[in-house]
Amino acid sequence: MSDITTPDFKFQPYWWDAAAPVPFEERDPKNGYDVVIIGSGFTGVSAALHLARGGHEVAILDRQNPGEGASRRNAGFIGRVLKKSYSELAAAKGKDKARAIYGELNAAYRFTFDLIEKEDIACFAARPGRFIGATSRGHFNALAKDLAVLEADMGFAHTMLPRERVREELGTDVYEGGAVIPDSGSLHPGLYHKGLLDRTVAAGVGVFGRTEVLAIRELANGKCEVQTDRGTIIADHVVVGTNGYTSRLGWFRRRVVPFRAYMAATEEMPQELLDRLIPHGRTVIDSNTNIDFFRPAPDSRRILFGGATAAPLGGPEEIARRMKGIIDRVLPEARGLRLSHAWDGYCAGTFDLMPHMGRNGNVHYAMGYNFAGVTMGSTFGRKIAARILGEPDQDSIFAAKGFPTMPFYTGKPWFLGLAMRYFDWHDRQLARSA
Ligand SMILES: Cc1cc2nc3c(=O)[nH]c(=O)nc-3n(C[C@H](O)[C@H](O)[C@H](O)COP(=O)(O)OP(=O)(O)OC[C@H]3O[C@@H](n4cnc5c(N)ncnc54)[C@H](O)[C@@H]3O)c2cc1C
Structure with missing residues (x-):
């Protein structure tokens, strides 16, 4: 594949050049903690940081090196969107519910910028805006309609x-127009995650990589027994x-659908070329359900991009x-x-395409983003x-409903190919609707 890759090509996330995950397994965890957190991505480290600051003794356990999951592999786009558009949600659940859901997305967007500022994390967090390229006239019309309602109801501006x-907006002629969302952000996810993890360790949290949790059991006294491959906590x-x-963790595996996602980085290019390709430095996605996405790197003259999510690709060569x-x-x-x-990573879908947060007794969870x-x-x-901690602002519209699964589903998404074909068919129908 030397025809398409540089001599120093790496099959690993671009972000790891500045923030590679490192081992954290030198010592064994203790037998007991106030809170044990399973997973060291954004969810786990954010929970840990705030719990430790609230006076709790906390351990994070991760079966890989901390940060090696999706949190240091993603594109670093930060917006106020879900897979379900505002209009779809309003039609299915009513305007009040759609407004509450998008209101919470907006609050999460603002919370993330505030957290980065408060913790003084240098991670290129910025609001360059987003361009959405319409892949057909039908998509353009649907986008215009949805964004107009979103602007009228939520005040999210667009052009x-x-x-x-x-x-x-983009050095291409493949799109049938598009939309600019001026208030939309991006960051360097490797540096953001590293910044959060560093502050978590400084706050006294014990971080244990290469420690897999095998099972969680609630005991009669209300405490939880966490069985790991390094002992019980x-x-x-x-x-x-x-x-x-x-x-x-079977209960959770039955509820999340792992999707393999792919990204790549170009070699550095002259500034004039980068300025022609992405003139305003925005994040770019297209209007399909299964998107192609592009952005400039925040710290070098490259384009980072991805697509083909859930395609059954093999190793580095096929992905590149x-x-x-x-x-x-x-x-x-x-x-x-x-x-x-070039690299890959896993994100999680859910059967209702919504994120979920909730609790089963004293086992709390958040996933399916x-x-x-x-x-x-x-x-x-x-x-x-x-x-x-019993503090305010603990509720979420995404905690209001149960976390759905499907009969016989055990965590192996055999139906993914079918689902992606359905999304493509849906996109083609929309394209024909113009
Ligand atoms: C290529 C790609 C691009 C993406 N782009 C974006 C984007 O632009 N914007 C955006 O908002 N989101 C994006 N995402 C999604 C985003 O990265 C994830 O939703 C987010 O990082 C999830 O964070 P998390 O903390 O919940 O999980 P993760 O960061 O995935 O961490 C989960 C951790 O749990 C550990 N674990 C799992 N099971 C066990 C166990 N039994 N015992 C111990 N440890 C365990 C894993 O080792 C892993 O480290 C993208 C994802 C990918 C893969």
């Missing part, structure tokens, strides 16, 4: 751009933040070639650029901590 103005509360990497195909198609001027990095885990994970971690 629609006709086809002939797309090049003001007793805790007053357990927090589960394992999202797309959930192993062993598929990623190269995406950027060459959408940004033809980037054809001469080789890839310096459907690609919105940077803000939602950070916020849900904080909310769970507030629940355990």
Whole structure:
């Protein structure tokens, strides 16, 4: 694959050049903690940080090196969106519910920026805005309709751009127009996660990598027994933040659908080319359900991008070639650029396409972010901590309902190919509707 990759190509997240996950397993965990947190991503570290600051003795356990899950692999887009659009939600559940859901997305977005500022984490957090490229006239019309209602009801501003103005936003002619969302953010997820983890350790939290939780059992006295491959721990509360990497924990595995997602980074390019390809430095997605996405790197002159989520790709070569195909198609001027990095990672869908937070006794959980885990994970971690500490702002519209599963589903999503084909069919129907 040397024809499409640089000589120093790495099959690992670009973010790890600045913030590689490191081992944390030197000592064994103690036999007891106030709170044991399973999973060291945004959900786990946010919960841990706030619990430790609230005076609790906390341990984080992770079966990989801390941060090696999706939290240091994602695209670093931070917005106020879900897989279900505002209009879809309003039609299915009524305007009040849709307003409450999007209101909470907005609160999570603001919470994340506030947290970064308060903790003084240097992670290139910014609000460059987002461009959504419409893949057909039908998609353009649907986008215009949805964003108009969202702006009228929620005050989220947007501007629609006709086809002939797309090049003001992206060096391409493949889109049939699009939308600019001026208040939408991005960050360096590796540095954001590292910053949170560093502050968590400084607050006294014990962090144990390479420690897999095998089972959780509630004891008669209300405490929880956490069985790990390094011994058993007793805790007053357990927090589960394992999202797309959930192993062993059957109740949770039956509720999250792991999706394999893919990304790549180009080699560095001249500034003029980058300015032509993404002139305003915005994050870019297209209007399909299964999106292609692009952004400039915050700390070098590269484009980071992804797509083909859930495609059954094999190893590094197949992934790199598929990623190269995406950027060459959408940004033809980037054809001469080789890839310096490619990587994969798991995010988690759910059967109702909604994130979930809740508790079973003293086992608290938050997961199923459907690609919105940077803000939602950070916020849900904080909310769970507030629940355990008895502080305000512990409730969520996403905790109001049960966490659905499907009969016979045990965590192996055999239906993913079918689901993705359904999404593609749905996108084609919308394209024909113009
Ligand atoms: C390629 C890609 C791009 C994405 N882009 C975006 C984006 O732009 N914006 C956005 O908001 N979201 C995005 N996401 C999703 C986002 O990264 C996740 O939703 C978020 O990081 C989830 O954080 P988390 O803390 O819940 O889980 P993770 O960060 O995935 O961490 C879960 C951890 O749990 C551990 N674990 C699992 N089971 C056990 C067990 N039994 N015992 C011990 N440890 C266990 C795992 O080892 C893992 O480290 C993307 C995801 C991917 C993969």
